[in-house]
Amino acid sequence: MSRKQIKLAVNLRGVGDSISEWRHPDAQPDASVNFELYKQWAKKAESALLDAIFIADGLYITEQSLPHFLNRFEPVSLLSALAAVTSNIGLVGTVSSTFSEPFTLARQFGTLDKISGGRAGWNVVTSGTLDGAADNYNEKQIEHDAKYRLAAEFLEVTKGLWSSWEEDAFVRDKESGVFFDPAKMHTLNHKGEYFSVKGPLSIERSPQGQPVIFQAGTSEAGRNFAAEQADAIYSIPKTITESIAFREDMRRRAETFGRSADDILVFPSIAPVVGRTAEEAEQKYQEMASLVTITDALKYTSRFFNHHDLTQYPLDEPALNLLDLVPAQQGSLKNFTEALKSGITLRQLALEATTPRSPFMGTPEQVADTVQEWFEAGAADGFMLVPFGPFGMDDFLTQVVPILQERGLFRTAYESDTLRGNLGLHIPQNRYVTN
Amino acid sequence: MSRKQIKLAVNLRGVGDSISEWRHPDAQPDASVNFELYKQWAKKAESALLDAIFIADGLYITEQSLPHFLNRFEPVSLLSALAAVTSNIGLVGTVSSTFSEPFTLARQFGTLDKISGGRAGWNVVTSGTLDGAADNYNEKQIEHDAKYRLAAEFLEVTKGLWSSWEEDAFVRDKESGVFFDPAKMHTLNHKGEYFSVKGPLSIERSPQGQPVIFQAGTSEAGRNFAAEQADAIYSIPKTITESIAFREDMRRRAETFGRSADDILVFPSIAPVVGRTAEEAEQKYQEMASLVTITDALKYTSRFFNHHDLTQYPLDEPALNLLDLVPAQQGSLKNFTEALKSGITLRQLALEATTPRSPFMGTPEQVADTVQEWFEAGAADGFMLVPFGPFGMDDFLTQVVPILQERGLFRTAYESDTLRGNLGLHIPQNRYVTN
Numbered sequence: 001m002s003r004k005q006i007k008l009a010v011n012l013r014g015v016g017d018s019i020s021e022w023r024h025p026d027a028q029p030d031a032s033v034n035f036e037l038y039k040q041w042a043k044k045a046e047s048a049l050l051d052a053i054f055i056a057d058g059l060y061i062t063e064q065s066l067p068h069f070l071n072r073f074e075p076v077s078l079l080s081a082l083a084a085v086t087s088n089i090g091l092v093g094t095v096s097s098t099f100s101e102p103f104t105l106a107r108q109f110g111t112l113d114k115i116s117g118g119r120a121g122w123n124v125v126t127s128g129t130l131d132g133a134a135d136n137y138n139e140k141q142i143e144h145d146a147k148y149r150l151a152a153e154f155l156e157v158t159k160g161l162w163s164s165w166e167e168d169a170f171v172r173d174k175e176s177g178v179f180f181d182p183a184k185m186h187t188l189n190h191k192g193e194y195f196s197v198k199g200p201l202s203i204e205r206s207p208q209g210q211p212v213i214f215q216a217g218t219s220e221a222g223r224n225f226a227a228e229q230a231d232a233i234y235s236i237p238k239t240i241t242e243s244i245a246f247r248e249d250m251r252r253r254a255e256t257f258g259r260s261a262d263d264i265l266v267f268p269s270i271a272p273v274v275g276r277t278a279e280e281a282e283q284k285y286q287e288m289a290s291l292v293t294i295t296d297a298l299k300y301t302s303r304f305f306n307h308h309d310l311t312q313y314p315l316d317e318p319a320l321n322l323l324d325l326v327p328a329q330q331g332s333l334k335n336f337t338e339a340l341k342s343g344i345t346l347r348q349l350a351l352e353a354t355t356p357r358s359p360f361m362g363t364p365e366q367v368a369d370t371v372q373e374w375f376e377a378g379a380a381d382g383f384m385l386v387p388f389g390p391f392g393m394d395d396f397l398t399q400v401v402p403i404l405q406e407r408g409l410f411r412t413a414y415e416s417d418t419l420r421g422n423l424g425l426h427i428p429q430n431r432y433v434t435n
Numbered sequence: 436m437s438r439k440q441i442k443l444a445v446n447l448r449g450v451g452d453s454i455s456e457w458r459h460p461d462a463q464p465d466a467s468v469n470f471e472l473y474k475q476w477a478k479k480a481e482s483a484l485l486d487a488i489f490i491a492d493g494l495y496i497t498e499q500s501l502p503h504f505l506n507r508f509e510p511v512s513l514l515s516a517l518a519a520v521t522s523n524i525g526l527v528g529t530v531s532s533t534f535s536e537p538f539t540l541a542r543q544f545g546t547l548d549k550i551s552g553g554r555a556g557w558n559v560v561t562s563g564t565l566d567g568a569a570d571n572y573n574e575k576q577i578e579h580d581a582k583y584r585l586a587a588e589f590l591e592v593t594k595g596l597w598s599s600w601e602e603d604a605f606v607r608d609k610e611s612g613v614f615f616d617p618a619k620m621h622t623l624n625h626k627g628e629y630f631s632v633k634g635p636l637s638i639e640r641s642p643q644g645q646p647v648i649f650q651a652g653t654s655e656a657g658r659n660f661a662a663e664q665a666d667a668i669y670s671i672p673k674t675i676t677e678s679i680a681f682r683e684d685m686r687r688r689a690e691t692f693g694r695s696a697d698d699i700l701v702f703p704s705i706a707p708v709v710g711r712t713a714e715e716a717e718q719k720y721q722e723m724a725s726l727v728t729i730t731d732a733l734k735y736t737s738r739f740f741n742h743h744d745l746t747q748y749p750l751d752e753p754a755l756n757l758l759d760l761v762p763a764q765q766g767s768l769k770n771f772t773e774a775l776k777s778g779i780t781l782r783q784l785a786l787e788a789t790t791p792r793s794p795f796m797g798t799p800e801q802v803a804d805t806v807q808e809w810f811e812a813g814a815a816d817g818f819m820l821v822p823f824g825p826f827g828m829d830d831f832l833t834q835v836v837p838i839l840q841e842r843g844l845f846r847t848a849y850e851s852d853t854l855r856g857n858l859g860l861h862i863p864q865n866r867y868v869t870n
Binding site: 020022023025027029030033035039058059060061063065067069070071072073074076077078080081082083084085099100101103104107108110111112114115132135136137138139165170172174177179180182185195196197198199200202203204293296 | 457458462464465468470494495498500502504506507508509511512513515516519520534535536538539543545546549550567571574605609614615630632633634635639731
């Protein structure tokens with residue numbers, strides 16, 4: 001089954017997720033810490049009627065970090081600021097459950113949700129603690145599976161805190177002097193494996209009840225966590241087939257947790273390259289690819305090969321032997337295994353690693369066709385637009401979105417004032433209300 | 436010594452710090468969660484050229500909490516939103532060092548500081564853990580003196596993180612492809628008693644270097660902490676004499692920590708009641724006082740007497756015997772001891788507890804005179820306006836501020852774009868820069 005219309009969000013990521021996008025002539029090289037620019041972007045996305053903007057995050061940096069990671073805004077503060085200058089678009093921010101406190105997070109997202117009139121979303125990430133993040137958080141250690149157990153308890157607590165007040169708890173009757181109804185104030189009294197949180201939360205529910213929960217896990221534990229807890233999933237599929245399988249799997253898992261399959265929305269990320277002609281799209285791709293020097297590209301690509309120095313190998317011969325450099329086929333390398341086996345060169349591999357080629361490429365009609373194909377095949381409920389280059393968002397919003405609207409596949413006006421309303425998600429019942 | 440001009444901040448506190456202010460005919464009873472109202476307030480304060488708005492906070496509530504405490508915005512999120520709709524006024528928010536993580540706090544205030552163009556301030560509070568806050572934070576326990584040791588280490592870490600990047604670290608030269616200068620990126624590598632934080636921070640310094648540090652401690656440990664670490668102090672003196680002594684003490688302590696006495700600004704809080712005539716001011720006071728029922732007032736006042744039921748005592752007889760109810764003269768009760776000894780009744784005491792009478796009361800000229808007197812006597816570098824009633828801020832800004840301006844005691848234009856600039860504070864040197 002597919003929904004009637006496509007949902008669309010855009011991942012705003014400053015100077016870009018690549019090592020060299022900031023060097024593009026049209027790029028603002030301080031974009032990641034330029035609030036005026038984020039404001040423009042958010043307003044453009046809102047003018048185009050997108051469901052949400054999305055802010056990714058990370059909790060540590062090194063000299064080798066991508067430019068955008070080195071120097072960027074913290075998501076909750078950024079989205080709160082953007083809430084004040086937008087009125088309809090959803091505001092989804094990434095925060096790690098591993099390194100946060102549920103009471104603080106529930107207050108901050110509760111505040112964002114109130115300030116925005118019900119437009120907040122929280123992308124729950126379960127930071128690994130064996131990576132650098134733990135170094136910034138008192139060397140807190142937690143295993144892979146335990147971090148999902150912790151995240152599930154964290155969600156349980158925050159959702160409980162967001163139920164602290166029934167909708168009509170605040171009476172505010174000046175005449176009688178009754179400010180609130182104590183019977184509609186609920187104390188959580190949570191004591192669990194990882195958290196002890198009494199409550200109640202010191203902020204009332206927002207018009208959408210509580211923030212929309214995004215998640216992006218792909219491991220077994222991550223999928224189950226998302227299927228049980230999330231309203232929306234950010235996925236990064238390589239192909240339509242993979243995306244259909246993932247979405248079906250998530251819908252099935254949601255049902256095993258007693259939810260409806262439609263309670264969970266899958267948002268594959270796409271980085272469309274749009275040109276007036278297919279050739280112009282290819283030119284735009286090449287223009288971006290050419291910003292990466294081969295030295296930088298090899299240095300970047302080495303992270304998929306245990307940081308092995310790749311400059312010692314020939315650039316323009318089939319590079320299948322690179323697979324021998326890595327003991328097992330590890331996570332990120334998997335994406336390149338097939339390509340290497342099919343005979344690509346090191347130069348081609350480095351190019352693909354630093355400037356991946358999107359299946360969503362071509363004229364506006366071609367890109368709209370691909371979007372429609374994925375949507376109608378059940379590969380997506382919505383899409384997470386990850387702008388390709390400084391022109392990527394504008395191109396998609398001004399050229400592709402109107403086609404989707406003409407085809408009846410995308411809204412021509414916001415249906416609701418809240419993010420849940422626009423996404424077609426129900427408002428979670430307050431857990432203390434039994435009617 | 437006193438400075439040339441008075442600094443002014445305003446504490447924005449929703450429905451008020453009293454139990455009944457929300458019942459005033461002009462009060463918006465949802466003020467504490469009404470962002471449009473906070474926006475109006477911030478803009479008014481900015482139009483009047485105030486140095487800063489200030490947001491207090493607390494980390495737990497009970498049924499007995501004041502209306503504003505029960506249901507309000509979280510300060511960092513609120514101030515980030517206000518940053519987007521203001522351009523000159525400082526944005527000072529309260530966050531507890533006891534229940535926060537330095538890396539997260541440094542990022543959030545660093546983001547607020549960047550978004551606002553250098554207008555952020557952090558009011559460091561060292562929440563007691565024997566009170567209800569610990570119940571919302573995994574029952575974390577820490578003793579009174581240790582909490583200041585923790586706070587000092589916390590400040591050390593955050594200030595270190597705010598020095599992660601030298602001012603010119605981000606080169607962003609598209610031609611050469613150099614995004615940043617690794618020699619100007621500094622890794623903190625902090626390992627202390629309470630925190631282990633490697634860094635660097637993933638956001639560059641703001642135009643004011645780092646957020647302004649506010650503090651409000653009055654204990655010996657609190658005073659030393661403020662004298663060593665703070666740029667500004669929020670004090671709550673009863674009299675001008677007390678305030679002069681406090682300010683002198685803090686200036687002297689600052690010097691013992693190797694700082695200049697002028698590096699620290701003392702902001703006594705004041706709640707002026709302004710009328711066209713002294714009688715009108717008295718009427719405004721009585722109007723506010725009358726909103727509190729005697730039952731509510733007694734209930735509220737009982738918190739100063741170990742929650743002893745006060746309704747059993749005569750209302751209109753001298754109430755000196757109430758002092759016997761409390762074993763030792765504890766913190767908050769001290770304020771009433773003198774009054775009780777001088778023979779006030781329980782009704783008068785309850786009135787004073789719920790609606791304290793300000794020494795800053797009368798016509799605009801009288802209030803301006805008192806402000807000037809305190810300032811020139813060395814009782815204050817600035818004042819923290821705590822609006823008395825829903826009209827309190829407007830009255831002061833429109834009637835008293837112009838008089839202070841006429842007298843040359845308050846600015847007629849912002850001196851700077853940053854909070855440090857307006858407060859006349861220097862920009863802290865990056866700790867890694869030795870020139």
